Structure formats: structure tokens, C-alpha cells
Amino acid sequence: MKCKRCNTSEGCLVSRNETFCGACFSRFVLLKFRKQMMLDEYYQQVFKVLYADKNRTAEEADEENARSVILVPLSLGSSSLAMLDLLNQTLIEQRSAHNRTGFQVKVVLCGFSTEMDELKKLAGWLQTERLAANADCIDFYFLDLDRSFSDCEVDKLLLASEGYDTRKVTSTGESATLSDILDQFSGRSSRDDMLCFARQHLIKRFASQHQVKVIMWGHSVTRLADEIVSLVIKGRGAQIASALNSTDMDAEYGALFKNLYPLRDVLLSELDAYCTLANLQRYIYNYSLQDSLFIKRQGEATQANRAVSMAKNMTINELTRQYFDAVEKDYSNVISTIVRTGSKLDYPNASTADVIHCSICNNRVYIDASKWLKSITVNDCHPPVSDEDLSMLQMWEASSKGQETIAQKHARSDIWSAATEAPLCYGCIVTLNETKEKELNWPSRENEVSEVLAEFTLTDEV
Known part of the structure; x- marks a missing residue:
């Protein structure tokens, strides 16, 4: 079966009812990625190579290119890994066309102490084998989740035994690792939520202290749909508007950067296929690539024998992800509809004029x-x-x-x-x-603006 795009090469996979060869499919993903990078003028000024014009001199243009710093949170799953590979291609093309690049990339990997050695090893392979051509503008950093919280002050948050009033005892003098904090929860869903808040907070604080202009989150449209439904189930629907906001500066962290989802038009299965075609399997960590789009499914036996978790042992996010994995191939429009609907949601009307933030997740509280x-x-x-x-x-x-x-x-x-x-x-x-x-x-947020470096415990670069 011939590729529907070039009509010359043999098709190797089918996505959205269209047959692709490997080259055309990789180009298909790249174009969707580039489209989001040019979302508005702010992003265009960040990602494009700037030259002297009526508004800036050549020296000023070079300075602006150097100040265009983006942050890539890398989990070494298929989505974030594909995004980094696509960014690397963009930088290579800019060098070829302009003999310079339009932006700098900081890659940050978050993990527990027990994961650091493996993450550093994989990141080292990635940097020397795949990113060597852009070694001067792609830097790697590591955030140890346990050490990042070990030196910060801790508040004790209390929920009334009768009723739902909440209070806190500030700066108890206690210290704890993130693992200790997560052990306070009996349910996996709660632990998963707290880990997500902690990881996101560290990444955004890192961005606010390192002159980052854009955080590029490697979320596929499948992951975004999963997040939207999960937030509704958890009673966090008020957070959807801020979570998907790529237009405004992130006001909760000083309005210094924007959050961009450049893969929001790409399915998770498509990113898995991209990683396979780009030979990125070697760098995947704690994730199994799907091969459901390929005409010849080489890993069919592995997919068939993959262990299926019982619903009672799964988190809310895992349950919603399982649902979207099941419908993604034949009903991908369901996923895109959820994300489009979520993107149309506005911020709720607050019951008070004061801007109040939650003491745990740091999101705005709209009602009591x-x-x-x-x-x-x-x-x-x-x-x-x-x-x-x-x-x-x-x-x-x-x-x-x-x-x-x-x-x-x-x-x-x-x-x-x-x-x-x-x-x-x-x-x-x-x-x-x-x-x-x-x-x-829970870690106190009272004095963290001036204590950022101590809290991050940033380790050396690869």
C-alpha cells in the first residue's frame, strides 16, 4: 500500500485513516509541532532567528536570540522525548539556513534519589548520540525531588475533625523528604496528585529563576484529554482553564513565562510511532512504546501479553488513560473534542475580590x-x-x-x-x-522566592 502523501514510498503505518510512509509521517508530526511554536507573536519572537531591522540593531538581535530561553521538562517518556528530538531538528535547520540559532534550550529531569543514576546515564547517551550538533545551546539539569524538599520549612496543615475547616501551623521546624510527604497518603491517587504538584512547582520555580520565556510541556492531545477528565473527577475542574492557558503569562509565578503544549494536536500513539521511526527507544525510561499504528506490528505478542491492572489498584489518571488508550485508534475525535471543549472553558467567577491561592496545590481558590x-x-x-x-x-x-x-x-x-x-x-x-x-x-511557600537555589538543590550538568 502506497503512502497517501508522497504516492511513491510504501506505507508503514496508518493514522487518522491515512496511510503514511516513515518520512511523511515524521514530517506530519513535525509540522503540527511547528504550528504550535508559531501560535502568536510572543512565541514567534522566541523561536525565530532575529536579525537587525528598524526596531533593533544586529547586536541587539543577537542578544535577544541569546535571551530566548525555553525549558523542556523531560520525563524520558515518548512525548517529551519526541518533543526534544523535534526541537533538535529545528535548531539544526536554523543553523543550516542562518548559521545561528534563535533560542537556547534548558532540559530539566526530575526524579527521586534512587532514579538519578539511571536518568543521568540515559541523558548522557542522549546528549552525546542525538544532540551533539547543538551541544552549545542545549543544557541538561537534574532536580532530585527528595533533596529539593529536604531543606525547606514545613507547615502542618489540619482539617477539622468535625466539619471541613482548614488551618495550618506555620514553620514547625520539621524537615522531610518528598518520599516522607507522599507516605502520609494511603491512596495512590492522592500520592500521584501530590507528586504532580511538587514536580510542577519545582519546574516552574526553576523557570522563574533562570530567565525562561517558555516552558514547553510534552503533553500529547491524549494526555491533555486525560488531564481534563481527571481534574473533573477529582473536583479540580476550576483548574482546567489555567492548566490549558498558552496565551497568557503564568501569573502564579511572576508572569515571567508562558506554558506551551506544542504536541497538543498529536495523539500519544502517533508520538510512540514517531519514537520508533526515529530510533529513540534506547532512551525511553519507565514506559513501553505502543505499535498500534504500524501495519506490521512487530511487538504484537508483547502488546497482547501486557499485564492489565485491576481497576481497584489504579489511580484516577491511570483509569482515564486506559479509557483513552482504548478509544484512541478508532475514535480519536473523542479525544480532540474533549481538549477543544476544555480549551473553551473560562476561569470561574471568584466569590471574593481577593486573590487567594491554595496552600497545597497553589492554584487559585475561587469559592470557600x-x-x-x-x-x-x-x-x-x-x-x-x-x-x-x-x-x-x-x-x-x-x-x-x-x-x-x-x-x-x-x-x-x-x-x-x-x-x-x-x-x-x-x-x-x-x-x-x-x-x-x-x-x-507540606513545604511552606512563605519565603521561597528568596530561597530558590537552596530548595532546588540543582546538581551538575551532564
Whole structure:
């Protein structure tokens, strides 16, 4: 079967009901990527090679090219790896056409201490084998998630035992690694959420302190649809508008950069196929490439035997991802429709003129979620109505378990009275309610603007 684009080469894969050869498919992905890079004038000024004109001298143009810094969070999955490869191609083409480049790239990899050796090894291979032609303008950095939080001050966030009021005890003097923080949650979905918040926060703080103009997130349209549906399920729907905003500067981090999703028109299966065609499998970490688009599926047996997790053991994101994996090939329009709909959502109307941010996820709080939850739930215990009820209550209070519970309640009451208010969004209140003692040690954000380097614990470059 011939490729529908060039009509000369044999087709090797089918995507969106169209047959492609390898070269035409790679070009197809590249063009979708480039289209997003030219989304508006701001991005055009960042990514294009600038020359002297009526607004700038040659020296000023060179300085602006050098100041056009973009940040690539690299997970070494298929999406972010494909994005970095496409960026590398763009830089090579700029060198060939202009004998210079229009932007600099900082690549940041986040991982736990136990993952660092493997991440550095793969990044080293990638830099020497694939990115050597642009070694002067692509730099690698590593953020150790455990060490990044070990030196920062920790607040204790509290959820009322009765009702949904929230408070915090500031700067408890305790320190903890991110692994310790995540261990406070019993559910995998909550741990996954907290890890996502921590990783995103570190990346954006890094960007705000390193003169970055654009963060390029390697999210496919499949991943974006997964995120939109997951946010709705978790009660975080108010975050969708800000999460997908590529037009405005990121106000929560000083309005210093924009967030761009250059692969938002490309399916995850298409990026997996791109990585296979580009021979990027060697650099993949903790991910298995799909080969569902290829006419001759070489890994069919592997795909058939892939272990399927039970729903009760999966996080919300894993469940939604499993659904989109199932519909992506035959019903890709479902995925694109979700992302288009999500992109049309506007910011909610705030109940107050003050801009309040959640003490955990740092997203804006639009309504008093605690007040709303109390209005729709019964929070008081039912009082004893008979002598038998009263007798049983007195027996429990006299027991060792009852006395221990009452003592804990009094101790918590003393802590509560000394604590200050801590605004939380609805999603984080639900998450905090899932912790063992309805309390959470979480890194303080009070003084982090001036303490960035200590918090990041940035290691050496590759």
C-alpha cells in the first residue's frame, strides 16, 4: 500500500485513516509541532532567528536570540522525548539556513534519589548520540525531588475533625523528604496528585529563576484529554482553564513565562510511532512504546501479553488513560473534542475580590470550599437519646481507648486554637481528608522566592 502523501514510498503505518510512509509521517508530526511554536507573536519572537531591522540593531538581535530561553521538562517518556528530538531538528535547520540559532534550550529531569543514576546515564547517551550538533545551546539539569524538599520549612496543615475547616501551623521546624510527604497518603491517587504538584512547582520555580520565556510541556492531545477528565473527577475542574492557558503569562509565578503544549494536536500513539521511526527507544525510561499504528506490528505478542491492572489498584489518571488508550485508534475525535471543549472553558467567577491561592496545590481558590461542604453535609454526631445510649457512651469514655481518643482530641484542639487559617481548594480538602490523621506536613511557600537555589538543590550538568 502506497503512502497517501508522497504516492511513491510504501506505507508503514496508518493514522487518522491515512496511510503514511516513515518520512511523511515524521514530517506530519513535525509540522503540527511547528504550528504550535508559531501560535502568536510572543512565541514567534522566541523561536525565530532575529536579525537587525528598524526596531533593533544586529547586536541587539543577537542578544535577544541569546535571551530566548525555553525549558523542556523531560520525563524520558515518548512525548517529551519526541518533543526534544523535534526541537533538535529545528535548531539544526536554523543553523543550516542562518548559521545561528534563535533560542537556547534548558532540559530539566526530575526524579527521586534512587532514579538519578539511571536518568543521568540515559541523558548522557542522549546528549552525546542525538544532540551533539547543538551541544552549545542545549543544557541538561537534574532536580532530585527528595533533596529539593529536604531543606525547606514545613507547615502542618489540619482539617477539622468535625466539619471541613482548614488551618495550618506555620514553620514547625520539621524537615522531610518528598518520599516522607507522599507516605502520609494511603491512596495512590492522592500520592500521584501530590507528586504532580511538587514536580510542577519545582519546574516552574526553576523557570522563574533562570530567565525562561517558555516552558514547553510534552503533553500529547491524549494526555491533555486525560488531564481534563481527571481534574473533573477529582473536583479540580476550576483548574482546567489555567492548566490549558498558552496565551497568557503564568501569573502564579511572576508572569515571567508562558506554558506551551506544542504536541497538543498529536495523539500519544502517533508520538510512540514517531519514537520508533526515529530510533529513540534506547532512551525511553519507565514506559513501553505502543505499535498500534504500524501495519506490521512487530511487538504484537508483547502488546497482547501486557499485564492489565485491576481497576481497584489504579489511580484516577491511570483509569482515564486506559479509557483513552482504548478509544484512541478508532475514535480519536473523542479525544480532540474533549481538549477543544476544555480549551473553551473560562476561569470561574471568584466569590471574593481577593486573590487567594491554595496552600497545597497553589492554584487559585475561587469559592470557600469548606463553607460549601459544611452546607451540604451533616457534621454533628447524633446525641444519646436514651439511658442505654448514655450508659454506653460513659462506658466508652471510661475505657482506655476512649480516654486515649479524648486526650488526642484535646491535644488537637490546643494545636487548632494556635493555628492560622489555611485556604484550600475543594480538591485538596478531599485529598487532605484521605490522610491518616487529617493532617499533612507540606513545604511552606512563605519565603521561597528568596530561597530558590537552596530548595532546588540543582546538581551538575551532564
